[in-house]
Amino acid sequence: MIQDRRRKTDKAGGGKVQVTLTVPSHPKYLYVVRSALYPILVDAGFVRKDARKIILAVDEACSNIIKHAYEGDPTKTITMTIADDADRLTVQLRDYGRKADSAKIAPRNLEDVRPGGLGTHFMGAAFDAVTYDTNQEQGTLLTLEKKKRQVNI
Amino acid sequence: MKVEITTQKLAAGSMLLIKGDVDMNSSPDVRNSLGEIFKQGGAKAILINLSGVRYMDSSGIATLVEAMQNCMKQGMKLRLVELSPPVRDVFELARLSSIFEIFASVSEAQAGL
Numbered sequence: 407m408i409q410d411r412r413r414k415t416d417k418a419g420g421g422k423v424q425v426t427l428t429v430p431s432h433p434k435y436l437y438v439v440r441s442a443l444y445p446i447l448v449d450a451g452f453v454r455k456d457a458r459k460i461i462l463a464v465d466e467a468c469s470n471i472i473k474h475a476y477e478g479d480p481t482k483t484i485t486m487t488i489a490d491d492a493d494r495l496t497v498q499l500r501d502y503g504r505k506a507d508s509a510k511i512a513p514r515n516l517e518d519v520r521p522g523g524l525g526t527h528f529m530g531a532a533f534d535a536v537t538y539d540t541n542q543e544q545g546t547l548l549t550l551e552k553k554k555r556q557v558n559i
Numbered sequence: 560m561k562v563e564i565t566t567q568k569l570a571a572g573s574m575l576l577i578k579g580d581v582d583m584n585s586s587p588d589v590r591n592s593l594g595e596i597f598k599q600g601g602a603k604a605i606l607i608n609l610s611g612v613r614y615m616d617s618s619g620i621a622t623l624v625e626a627m628q629n630c631m632k633q634g635m636k637l638r639l640v641e642l643s644p645p646v647r648d649v650f651e652l653a654r655l656s657s658i659f660e661i662f663a664s665v666s667e668a669q670a671g672l
Contacts, residue, residue: 433582433584436582437582458648462649465582473583524653527652
């Protein structure tokens, strides 16, 4: 089940674009998440390299939900909401699995070359703020925020 | 999205040619193909041609790090070939560009093996 709901207002007038997508918690749908994100990021004004970093970070966050929150159960859902405001991009990921333990989430030392543990580093590299809200009745709401670069005239 | 993996025999070993996105869904397929090469043994080197890979996440990186560690244990060389710009960006972000042997072409990667 994939739902795509768009609400679009006049961007030129400083309006907000919001897209919501719900995908099953199976790794094969990560491709759908990435494919949905790219045109929105380009439309939001991100250059290709930054867009790729953001997509990687969101993909890693979804992978973490599948692995840790749902412990590999492919029958659950992940809902992604992307809000494109004039000054920032916000991506929210909602799951209904085991709550994230933010005290245990930290990027690892990259000097220590070993398999795994890079996802948190990628999220921190792409976004200005990464917030885990576990005050939900069930699951976690992860918010990833990135400020847009201001062009001074 | 399905990943396509082809294994080619080379004079000094084997080359894995990967096409598609290497993510949490497809990296087990890459790991299995590498496992087959390790099982056969007798190779001096494994080349992994990434020219057809436009996306790689941390699970893909982890698979390559594992392969590098296995090669080191077995006295083999692991060489990565033709990284596309998106994959190169991921390697730089993970600060792994200097850890792997990376070559611009298959002929360059085969030199000196």
